[in-house]
Every structure is written in C-alpha cells, then in structure tokens.
Amino acid sequence: MNFDFSEEQFAFRDSVRQYLDDRWSVAQLRTHLTGDGFDRELWEGVSALGILAMMVPEEHGGLGLGYVDLALILEECGRHLVPGPAVDTIIATDIISRHGTPEQQAALLPAIAEGGLKIAAAVAEIEGGFRPEDTTTIARPSGNGWALSGRKILVPYAESVDQLLVVARFGDDGPLGLVLVDPDWAGITRRHHQLLDPASRAHEVTFSEVELGGDHVLGGQPLETAVARLVDAGAASASLQMTGAAGKVLDLAVEYTGNRVQFGKPIGSFQAIKHRCADMLVLLETSRTAAYHAAWALAHDPAARRKLVSMAKAYCGDAARSICNEGLQLHGGIGFTWELDIHFYLRRAKTLEYSYGDASAHRECVMAATLAEMEAA
Amino acid sequence: MDFSYSPAEEAFRAQVRSWIKANLPEGWGSTVHEPEDEHARYMFRLDWEKKLFQGGWAGLAWPKKYGGRGATLVEQAILAEELARAEAPEGLNIIGRNLTAPTLIHHGTEEQRRRYLPKILSGEEVWCQGFSEPNAGSDLASIRTSAVRDGDHFVVNGQKTWTSFAQYSHWCFMLVRTDPEAPKHKGISFLLVDMSTPGITVRPLRQISGESEFNETFFDDARVPVENLVGGLNEGWKIAMTTLTYERGPEDALARQIRFKRDLMRLIVAAKTIPRGPKATAIDDPVLRQKLARSVIEVELMRLNCLRSFSKQLQGKPLGPESSFQKLYWSHMAQGIYETAMETLGPTAPLAAGDPLAPGDGLFQTGFLQSRAFTIYSGTSEIQRNIISERVLGMPR
Ligand SMILES: Cc1cc2nc3c(=O)[nH]c(=O)nc-3n(C[C@H](O)[C@H](O)[C@H](O)COP(=O)(O)OP(=O)(O)OC[C@H]3O[C@@H](n4cnc5c(N)ncnc54)[C@H](O)[C@@H]3O)c2cc1C
Numbered sequence: 001m002n003f004d005f006s007e008e009q010f011a012f013r014d015s016v017r018q019y020l021d022d023r024w025s026v027a028q029l030r031t032h033l034t035g036d037g038f039d040r041e042l043w044e045g046v047s048a049l050g051i052l053a054m055m056v057p058e059e060h061g062g063l064g065l066g067y068v069d070l071a072l073i074l075e076e077c078g079r080h081l082v083p084g085p086a087v088d089t090i091i092a093t094d095i096i097s098r099h100g101t102p103e104q105q106a107a108l109l110p111a112i113a114e115g116g117l118k119i120a121a122a123v124a125e126i127e128g129g130f131r132p133e134d135t136t137t138i139a140r141p142s143g144n145g146w147a148l149s150g151r152k153i154l155v156p157y158a159e160s161v162d163q164l165l166v167v168a169r170f171g172d173d174g175p176l177g178l179v180l181v182d183p184d185w186a187g188i189t190r191r192h193h194q195l196l197d198p199a200s201r202a203h204e205v206t207f208s209e210v211e212l213g214g215d216h217v218l219g220g221q222p223l224e225t226a227v228a229r230l231v232d233a234g235a236a237s238a239s240l241q242m243t244g245a246a247g248k249v250l251d252l253a254v255e256y257t258g259n260r261v262q263f264g265k266p267i268g269s270f271q272a273i274k275h276r277c278a279d280m281l282v283l284l285e286t287s288r289t290a291a292y293h294a295a296w297a298l299a300h301d302p303a304a305r306r307k308l309v310s311m312a313k314a315y316c317g318d319a320a321r322s323i324c325n326e327g328l329q330l331h332g333g334i335g336f337t338w339e340l341d342i343h344f345y346l347r348r349a350k351t352l353e354y355s356y357g358d359a360s361a362h363r364e365c366v367m368a369a370t371l372a373e374m375e376a377a
Numbered sequence: 378m379d380f381s382y383s384p385a386e387e388a389f390r391a392q393v394r395s396w397i398k399a400n401l402p403e404g405w406g407s408t409v410h411e412p413e414d415e416h417a418r419y420m421f422r423l424d425w426e427k428k429l430f431q432g433g434w435a436g437l438a439w440p441k442k443y444g445g446r447g448a449t450l451v452e453q454a455i456l457a458e459e460l461a462r463a464e465a466p467e468g469l470n471i472i473g474r475n476l477t478a479p480t481l482i483h484h485g486t487e488e489q490r491r492r493y494l495p496k497i498l499s500g501e502e503v504w505c506q507g508f509s510e511p512n513a514g515s516d517l518a519s520i521r522t523s524a525v526r527d528g529d530h531f532v533v534n535g536q537k538t539w540t541s542f543a544q545y546s547h548w549c550f551m552l553v554r555t556d557p558e559a560p561k562h563k564g565i566s567f568l569l570v571d572m573s574t575p576g577i578t579v580r581p582l583r584q585i586s587g588e589s590e591f592n593e594t595f596f597d598d599a600r601v602p603v604e605n606l607v608g609g610l611n612e613g614w615k616i617a618m619t620t621l622t623y624e625r626g627p628e629d630a631l632a633r634q635i636r637f638k639r640d641l642m643r644l645i646v647a648a649k650t651i652p653r654g655p656k657a658t659a660i661d662d663p664v665l666r667q668k669l670a671r672s673v674i675e676v677e678l679m680r681l682n683c684l685r686s687f688s689k690q691l692q693g694k695p696l697g698p699e700s701s702f703q704k705l706y707w708s709h710m711a712q713g714i715y716e717t718a719m720e721t722l723g724p725t726a727p728l729a730a731g732d733p734l735a736p737g738d739g740l741f742q743t744g745f746l747q748s749r750a751f752t753i754y755s756g757t758s759e760i761q762r763n764i765i766s767e768r769v770l771g772m773p774r
Contacts, residue, residue: 001386001451002379002691003684068378254770269773271759274766281765282706289681290674296378311674363670364663370673371660374645 003292005072013072016049020080026341029081029199037083037201038160046086047115055093060109067094067236071295074237075288078244081199081348084156085118087241091233092119092165094298095178099219099226104180108163118161121230122152122205123356130357132231135176137168137207139222145213146170148179148187151206154355158183158190158203166207167230170222177222178230179212187211197347229298232309234356236294239312242320242352243287245345249327250280252342257330267330276326283319290315307369310362317359320349380684382451389452393459396432406464415588419469419545426468427500435498439478443494450691454631461635469545473497473504477550479623484567484608484616493548493569507537507551507570507594508617514539515760517552518561518614522596524553524568530600531555531568533576536593539754543579543592546572550620556611567613569605576600586746624755625700627683627690630707634680637711640744641672644718647736651721659721668717675710682706698768701761708751708758715745 005013023045032039046052054070056062070090077087093112096105096119111117128134137150148168155164166179183190187210190203218226254277257268267273294312297305324346328335335342353359382390402409412418429435438453439445468474478497481490496502513520522535533553543549549570556564570577576599581589608616623629648659648669659665686703690696718741719726730739752758766772 001382001684002688003681004688004692005378254772258771258773266773271763274770274772275759275762277770277772278705278762278765281770282702285702286678286682286706289685290678292378292685293681296380311677314670315674315678360667363667363674366673367666367670370645370670374642 016073016076024080033198036159052115053113055090056109056113057097062113067295067298071292074240075244078241079248085120085161088120088156089118091237095226095230099223101220119163120156120161122155122164122166124154126153130361132167132227135167135169139168139170148207148210153204154202155205157201158205167227175222176224176227178218178226180216197351235313236298236309238352238355239291239294239316242316242349243291245349246320246323247284249324249345250284253327253330280323283323287316287319307366310365314359314362317353324349390455393456397463422466423469425466430499443490444498457632461632470503472506475629476620476623477504480620483619502547503545505540505543505546505549507540507549509539511538520552522553524555529603533596533599533601536595538593539591540594541591543594544581552613552617562614564611565613566610567607567616568601570601574599622696622700625704627686630703631683638676641676641714648721672714672717679707679710698764701764705758705761711751712748715748719745
C-alpha cells in the first residue's frame with residue numbers, strides 16, 4: 001500500500017520542470033500565438049528528455065513506462081502550458097502499444113520514440129455530445145478496405161501532425177473502432193478553428209469517402225476496447241493537465257497577494273483572501289489525489305477504470321474552474337489584462353474542462369457505474 | 378504507487394474479519410442493534426471496546442511495551458476498515474485512544490506512558506479533553522482555568538465546556554494557565570486530571586441532535602498531583618498542537634469515511650424507492666443524480682486523500698499542518714452528503730426518527746443534524762483555513 005511516487009519519478013518530474021522553466025516560459029509561449037503554433041525546438045527538447053519515448057515498449061526502442069510514471073509529467077505539461085501535439089502523441093502511443101497490430105507497432109512506435117512522428121486523436125463531433133457512442137463518422141466497406149466519411153471537430157494540431165487516430169463507426173449499426181490516417185490524404189480537408197486558448201491549435205477535419213486499406217484499422221478490426229481506452233486516457237490526461245495549470249494559478253495568487261499592498265498591508269494578510277487560498281489548496285490537493293489515482297487506473301486497468309477516470313475528470317474540472325476564476329479575481333484589475341499571464345492558464349484549463357467530457361457528463365457516468373455496481377453486489 | 382495489500386496483510390484482514398464476525402452479537406445489524414437509551418448505548422460501546430482489548434486488537438500499532446502489538450500503520454488501518462465495514466459499535470474511549478495516547482507517546486515521561494497507556498487500551502480508563510472554555514474556543518490560547526502550585530499539588534480552578542464524554546470519563550487531559558503574567562501561549566501547561574478528584578462537577582449539555590455527548594465541567598479547588606504535568610511547566614501549548622494534529626489526522630478520517638460512504642449507499646438505495654410523482658423515483662431525477670454522483674466522488678476521494686497522507690506517514694514523514702486540509706475537506710464533504718440526503722427525501726425530509734413514515738427511521742435527519750458539528754469541533758473551518766494559509770501556503774499574518 002503506497003499512494004505516492006518514487007524518488008525516480010519525482011526526480012524525472014524535476015528535470016522536466018527545470019527544462020520547461022528555461023525553455024517554455026509564458027513569454028516564449030506568447031511568440032506562438034499566430035502561425036501553426038508548433039515549436040520544433042520545444043518538440044525536440046521534450047523528445048530529448050525521453051517524454052515521447054515513455055509509453056513506447058522497450059522492444060520498439062522506448063522506455064516501456066506507464067501512466068503512473070507519466071502522471072507527474074502530464075501535470076507539469078499543464079503547469080507549463082506545453083502545447084500539443086506532445087500530449088496527444090503520448091496518448092496515441094499508449095493506444096498503439098496496446099492495440100496496434102505487430103506491423104502497425106513496428107511501423108509507428110520506433111519513430112515515435114525518436115521524436116519523428118506526431119499523432120493526434122480525432123474524437124469529438126459537432127452532432128454528438130461527449131459520448132463516443134454518439135459517433136457519426138462512419139467507415140463503410142469499400143473494395144478491400146473501407147471508405148471513411150464524417151466530420152470531426154477540435155482535432156489538435158491537425159496541420160502539424162503526421163497521423164490522425166480517428167474514432168469511427170464501422171457500418172451503420174456496427175461497432176466503434178479506430179483508424180489511422182495521414183491528414184494529407186485525398187478526401188481530407190482541414191479548417192483552422194478560432195480557439196478560446198490562442199496558445200493551442202485545433203481543426204475541423206472533414207473526411208469524404210476517404211479510401212483506406214484494412215491495415216489502417218488499428219488492431220486490424222474495429223476495437224471498442226481501444227476506443228474506450230482512448231477516451232479514458234484523454235480524460236485522465238486532461239485531469240492531470242488541469243491540475244497542473246490550477247497549481248500554477250494558486251502559486252501566482254499566493255505570490256501576488258503576498259506582495260500587493262492596499263490599506264497599508266499586503267492583501268494576502270486579509271482573511272477574506274487567505275481563506276479563499278486555503279480552499280483553493282484543498283481543491284488542488286484533492287485534484288491531485290483524483291488525477292493520480294486515475295493515472296493508476298489507466299496503468300493497471302481495473303474493472304472500474306472508467307468510473308475512476310470519470311471521478312477525476314469531474315472533480316478536477318470543477319476544481320480547476322474555481323481555482324482559475326478565484327486566482328484571477330485575487331489579482332484585481334491587472335488580472336483582466338492581456339499582459340498578465342494568468343488568462344493563459346484560465347483559457348487552457350477551460351479548454352481541458354470541456355475536452356473528453358465535462359464534469360456533468362462524467363458525474364452521470366459515475367452515477368450509472370455506481371448503480372450498476374450496486375445491482376451486481 | 379501500489380494499492381494492493383501484501384499476502385500477510387490480506388491474511389491479517391481475514392483474521393480480523395473472522396474475529397469480528399465471531400464476536401459481534403448474533404443477528405447484529407439486522408435484529409440486534411445498539412441500545413436506544415443514550416447511557417445504555419455508551420456502556421454497550423465500552424463493553425465492545427473491552428472485548429476488542431481481550432481479543433488483542435486494542436492499540437494494535439502501539440509499541441509493545443505499552444500494551445500494544447507493534448503492528449504496522451497499514452494493519453491498524455485494515456482493522457479500522459473492517460470494524461467500520463462490519464458496522465461494529467464505535468468505542469467510547471475515542472479520545473483516550475486517538476488523543477491521549479499519541480500525546481503521551483510524544484511528550485509524556487516513561488512513567489506516565491506506563492501508567493496510562495495500558496488502561497486506555499483495556500477500556501478501564503475513559504478519557505475526555507478539557508481544552509475549550511466559555512471564553513476560549515478558537516482562541517484556545519486565551520484559556521483562564523488556572524492551576525496554582527501548592528506543595529506537591531496544583532490547585533485547579535475554572536470552567537471547561539463542550540467536554541465530550543466527561544460524564545463517562547475517569548480522566549481528563551486539560552490545558553491550564555500556570556503563568557498569568559506570561560504572553561498567552563507561554564503560560565499554559567498540560568495536565569492529566571483524575572475526574573473523581575473532589576471539586577470537579579460535570580453538567581451535561583443537550584446538543585441539537587437531542588443527545589448529550591458534551592458537558593460543562595467545573596473545577597473548584599481540585600487538587601492535582603504535580604507528577605500529572607505533561608512536559609515542562611508552561612510548555613503546554615506545543616503539546617496541545619500535537620494533540621490537535623492527531624485529532625485532525627488521516628487515521629481518524631479513514632474510519633469516518635467508511636461510515637459516510639455507508640450512509641451514502643443507503644441513501645442511494647432509498648432514492649430508488651422514494652417516489653417523485655406517480656411514475657418516477659428520486660433516482661430518476663437528473664439534478665439529484667448529479668448531486669448524488671458528486672457525493673459518491675467526494676467520499677471516495679476522502680479515502681484516497683487519507684491514503685496519500687498515510688503513505689507519507691509510512692515513509693516516516695511527520696504529520697504536520699496538512700492534517701488541517703484533511704479535516705477541512707472531509708467536514709464539508711460530509712455535510713454535503715447529508716444535505717443531499719435531505720433533498721433526496723424531499724417531502725418526507727421533515728419526518729424524524731420515530732415517525733413510521735420517516736425513511737430509514739430518521740437516519741438521515743440525525744446524520745444531517747450531527748453533521749453540523751463537523752465544521753466546528755477539532756477547530757472550526759475558519760481556523761483550519763487560517764492554519765492552511767499561514768502554515769502551509771506561507772501567507773502573511
Ligand atoms: C460536538 C462538539 C464536541 C466538542 N468536543 C470538545 C471536547 O471534547 N473538548 C474540547 O475542549 N472542546 C470540544 N468542542 C469545542 C470546539 O473545539 C469549539 O467549539 C471550537 O473550537 C470553536 O470554539 P467556540 O465554540 O468557542 O467558537 P468561537 O471561537 O467563538 O467561534 C465562533 C465563530 O467565529 C469564528 N471565528 C473565531 N475566531 C475566528 C478567527 N480568528 N477568524 C475567523 N473566524 C473566527 C469561528 O470559526 C466560528 O464560526 C466540541 C465542540 C462540538 C461542537
């Protein structure tokens with residue numbers, strides 16, 4: 001029984017933090033608000049630290065680690081507003097490692113480990129809510145393979161990545177599965193979204209009768225388990241990143257209120273302010289508890305994985321919302337300026353709050369799972 | 378990170394489980410319950426505690442030389458979990474076990490430990506906590522109850538209040554003022570007082586739940602031997618801080634969590650039958666489902682928060698002001714459960730225990746009333762927030 005990280009896991013987190021402190025300050029992030037938003041040097045730095053190789057098995061040239069090892073790193077990515085597609089690639093790597101055919105693994109994993117391949121998942125649709133069951137993007141049999149049609153929204157960095165991992169339904173009433181496509185293929189169009197978070201990029205991606213061979217279906221056949229894991233991994237990663245961003249906002253608020261003087265005293269000495277910071281700490285620490293536990297659930301894949309992940313996504317989403325809002329409030333007027341960094345954390349956390357299911361959707365998931373467990377008992 | 382138990386720990390759990398089953402009364406929880414009468418109920422709880430002692434389960438993780446078994450904290454937690462799971466009675470000597478004992482282990486003399494700890498374990502001596510006074514609650518350091526040296530004794534005068542279980546207690550640990558001239562934190566001492574000492578009067582107070590767990594306790598020239606001083610003269614404040622850390626710590630919270638979760642599960646069962654109009658039940662209401670789910674999540678996170686803090690303790694890191702964060706979290710979380718319970722009951726929420734139509738015979742109403750104390754005792758939420766902001770976040774005073 002040990003709910004803590006090892007010395008090595010903390011040490012790795014520290015080295016990642018140090019690198020990002022140097023290389024990815026908000027000032028640097030601000031230079032990427034236009035253009036494709038992809039910083040090659042940062043990508044190579046992240047790769048050199050071994051982060052992209054973490055989820056690649058050793059036999060494919062990676063480090064063979066898991067979500068528990070990754071948890072503190074994803075929290076750090078949130079804390080430093082690390083842009084996709086690094087996190088998106090990591091999520092996809094785990095899915096490919098677990099569910100890809102040997103040929104798919106051999107073709108993709110070594111390249112990922114070396115930092116040579118960027119992948120993002122295409123999950124959300126405008127018609128659907130948050131549930132992958134509502135997916136309307138469809139793969140229909142065509143020749144020896146499939147023809148893919150549909151429209152995805154909020155696909156991260158679709159202009160920069162090399163591959164997309166697309167959630168699709170196989171046949172009108174068929175199962176869900178994942179396909180791997182190259183976004184440059186004929187029949188695929190991308191439209192750049194205007195985003196709440198200007199430090200991120202995402203696209204609307206339309207597929208019209210995109211022809212794919214059977215070898216582009218992840219695992220060789222539609223795998224609902226792979227889809228389920230993908231959305232759970234996305235939700236857990238978002239939980240960890242929101243926790244990281246929220247942690248930074250609390251630090252900024254404590255620092256600012258310790259220095260800002262009004263009525264002849266640092267405003268941080270006023271109880272109305274202190275007590276809010278104390279409540280923010282409770283939210284933050286409990287978010288960590290929830291998000292770390294979700295990472296453990298992904299690593300060990302217990303029967304209750306979905307419920308444990310939903311618990312984290314719901315709790316961390318609400319917590320990040322209130323920490324970011326309160327953190328901005330405690331800065332007063334300067335908190336409302338573009339110049340101050342805090343709005344970038346607010347925007348990132350808000351974006352993550354609505355990716356891979358919002359808190360209400362995940363609470364409903366927890367309720368359904370709880371009732372099912374009670375029935376079974 | 379590893380949430381599994383070792384084979385030895387699993388074996389220990391099995392052993393605990395079978396002992397509990399063999400020792401709870403036949404039909405416990407279905408036909409046999411705790412006595413209705415408050416006094417009889419407390420005596421029943423004390424008997425159970427003595428039984429636990431005879432079974433060798435008391436003070437599991439305490440050092441052997443004080444009557445414990447030197448077990449690990451994990452084993453201690455397993456015992457607490459299994460007792461809560463079996464809905465075994467709570468003890469009566471909670472303050473003795475959870476507060477007096479760790480305080481004496483940290484700050485007592487060897488003689489004091491040997492004198493007091495074994496009798497806490499055996500249930501022979503029940504303890505109460507004499508900290509709060511009518512004019513010293515949150516501002517605990519402003520206590521006025523005085524202790525004046527007279528030969529081999531201190532003569533104690535003053536009044537304590539909200540003293541839980543004082544009417545059943547043989548001993549009280551208390552804060553007394555021994556130097557009225559010194560700055561307020563520096564003139565306080567920590568005394569162990571025999572409740573049968575002439576000059577002590579206990580008057581029960583009625584609580585909002587109708588029960589009388591806490592009391593007013595008066596001291597009129599009560600003579601306490603000087604060897605009952607813990608730590609140095611005028612050094613009681615530091616000792617009181619140790620006591621409070623244990624009062625707010627994860628071990629206490631782990632056992633509570635199981636009771637909160639049990640009540641929440643009962644609530645969800647009830648929600649499936651409580652009508653909402655002719656065709657639906659409470660569990661069909663999407664707004665209520667959101668609130669119930671929130672509680673399901675939060676109660677589970679209470680356990681996981683405890684395990685995180687517990688893991689730090691297992692690595693030998695001392696329990697510090699972070700225990701305030703645990704207490705602040707669970708007290709508000711639990712109030713949320715009972716608030717949602719009342720909403721689930723809806724129109725029957727006003728029906729209390731004894732009314733045949735009260736769902737669960739008023740369990741939730743009692744829980745709701747009792748939950749109001751969570752954010753007051755062991756330091757109010759406002760005080761916990763002061764501690765967290767100043768001592769954890771380092772904010773200015
Ligand atoms: C069920 C129960 C059992 C108890 N058992 C015991 C026991 O066994 N032994 C014992 O010694 N005590 C016991 N207590 C007492 C408990 O510790 C005190 O009630 C508590 O510390 C608050 O003190 P008070 O009641 O004097 O309230 P006050 O200190 O007067 O507080 C009143 C209100 O003012 C707020 N407040 C006070 N100071 C500040 C501040 N600096 N900043 C912001 N807000 C502030 C408080 O948070 C509270 O909301 C028990 C209490 C309860 C309810």
